[in-house]
Amino acid sequence: MANFGDHQLGIYAQGMFAHTRPEITTDLSRLESQAAGSLSAEAMGYIVPSAGSGSTARANSAAFERWRLSPRMLRGSAERDLSCTILGTKMPAPLVIAPVGVQTLAHPDGELATARAAAALGLTYTHSTQASHSFEQVAEVAGDRWYQLYWPTDRDVCLSFLERAKASGYSVLVVTLDTGTLGWRPADLDRGFLPFLKGEGLANYFSDPAFKAKLANEEPATAVMHFAQMFSNLGLTWDDLSFLREHWDGPIVLKGITSVEDAKLAAEHGMDGLVVSNHGGRQVDGAVAALDALPGIADAVGEQLTVMFDSGVRTGSDAAKALALGARAVLLGRPFLYGLALAGQAGVEHVLRCFLAELDLTLALCGYSNHRELNRTSLVPAPKS
Numbered sequence: 301m302a303n304f305g306d307h308q309l310g311i312y313a314q315g316m317f318a319h320t321r322p323e324i325t326t327d328l329s330r331l332e333s334q335a336a337g338s339l340s341a342e343a344m345g346y347i348v349p350s351a352g353s354g355s356t357a358r359a360n361s362a363a364f365e366r367w368r369l370s371p372r373m374l375r376g377s378a379e380r381d382l383s384c385t386i387l388g389t390k391m392p393a394p395l396v397i398a399p400v401g402v403q404t405l406a407h408p409d410g411e412l413a414t415a416r417a418a419a420a421l422g423l424t425y426t427h428s429t430q431a432s433h434s435f436e437q438v439a440e441v442a443g444d445r446w447y448q449l450y451w452p453t454d455r456d457v458c459l460s461f462l463e464r465a466k467a468s469g470y471s472v473l474v475v476t477l478d479t480g481t482l483g484w485r486p487a488d489l490d491r492g493f494l495p496f497l498k499g500e501g502l503a504n505y506f507s508d509p510a511f512k513a514k515l516a517n518e519e520p521a522t523a524v525m526h527f528a529q530m531f532s533n534l535g536l537t538w539d540d541l542s543f544l545r546e547h548w549d550g551p552i553v554l555k556g557i558t559s560v561e562d563a564k565l566a567a568e569h570g571m572d573g574l575v576v577s578n579h580g581g582r583q584v585d586g587a588v589a590a591l592d593a594l595p596g597i598a599d600a601v602g603e604q605l606t607v608m609f610d611s612g613v614r615t616g617s618d619a620a621k622a623l624a625l626g627a628r629a630v631l632l633g634r635p636f637l638y639g640l641a642l643a644g645q646a647g648v649e650h651v652l653r654c655f656l657a658e659l660d661l662t663l664a665l666c667g668y669s670n671h672r673e674l675n676r677t678s679l680v681p682a683p684k685s
């Protein structure tokens with residue numbers, strides 16, 4: 301069995317629920333519908349939908365269905381070890397909490413609950429620039445932590461974010477490149493709802509001395525407009541990455557890469573890692589499914605860069621498929637947010653524990669002692685229906 305802190309998972313995980321009916325489903329693919337009962341229409345409308353017609357999010361899910369695991373027998377998989385070190389961070393399993401902004405939309409405790417839950421399982425939490433709690437507030441309760449940068453156009457504010465992240469113990473910089481501006485999101489547009497226009501998700505900005513120094517007055521509306529001007533940063537080019545290298549000592553990961561050409565450019569520009577991701581389908585409608593982009597990118601740069609993956613990962617079985625297609629770790633997005641909506645920190649822990657247990661069981665039953673043994677031969681393409 302594999303061990304995660306105090307929690308024995310895998311086969312023993314089933315014992316967790318043997319005498320009680322869990323309040324939250326153990327079928328992680330059903331979390332979204334269960335969470336709908338706890339969330340306002342505005343919050344659900346922001347979290348669940350994707351860009352445009354939703355075709356990228358549908359493609360993300362469909363891509364997982366096109367691969368089937370091929371379980372192997374008699375391979376002695378009684379003991380498993382899912383631990384790994386990713387970019388210098390020790391992890392009990394190849395799972396990282398994806399950066400997600402405005403988590404108070406899901407639960408009043410927001411990022412604090414998520415960071416506590418991740419720490420309880422020894423997992424790494426990634427702090428979004430758009431969080432509802434600041435770097436420093438989260439650092440007080442978090443375990444291992446990475447920082448996700450939405451690169452503001454203002455150089456002073458950017459430098460201040462990097463400084464604050466460093467000073468409060470965030471070890472890896474994850475630069476999200478696919479959100480130079482928000483995608484076309486009809487669900488939000490039709491409702492006239494964007495959380496940050498109400499001042500939500502701006503804790504890092506509102507607590508920032510460099511940002512405050514730019515404001516002409518104390519009016520919240522002025523601050524929000526100022527943020528909006530700094531957020532959109534579509535002018536960035538590959539050459540700009542040298543600025544981050546100069547001002548960030550630790551590993552740098554580019555998030556939102558789905559083309560082999562960009563993956564090669566990331567390697568040429570001295571980056572340390574990638575997250576193959578299409579932002580859960582929230583940015584470009586009709587974009588390539590993230591899982592379909594993964595094998596080509598892993599083949600092209602997997603030896604040089606730490607290739608990670610998100611977008612559409614819902615279950616431990618999904619994670620096994622992404623690992624088999626070349627990811628060194630997966631990031632979990634919406635599912636933990638549904639756990640947060642359902643029961644705060646306890647809800648996130650439930651989701652993470654179920655996810656890890658299912659991953660561990662999947663490995664055990666497919667004949668693997670270690671997730672690194674997963675490879676292309678672990679999968680077969682589903683027959684075309």
Ligand SMILES: Cc1cc2nc3c(=O)[nH]c(=O)nc-3n(C[C@H](O)[C@H](O)[C@H](O)COP(=O)(O)O)c2cc1C
Pocket residue numbers: 346347348398399400401402428429430448476555577578579580581610611612613632633634635
């Ligand atoms: C409500 C919401 C907010 C998000 N905010 C951020 C963010 O602030 N920074 C970021 O890099 N990605 C953000 N993402 C994208 C996630 O990091 C991740 O790429 C995505 O959720 C993966 O897709 P999935 O949830 O369908 O698996 C957000 C996603 C959601 C659903």
Ligand SMILES: O=C(O)C(=O)c1ccccc1
Pocket residue numbers: 400401402430479482496501579582
């Ligand atoms: O909604 C998102 O996908 C996202 O990344 C974001 C961007 C700005 C503010 C909050 C979340």
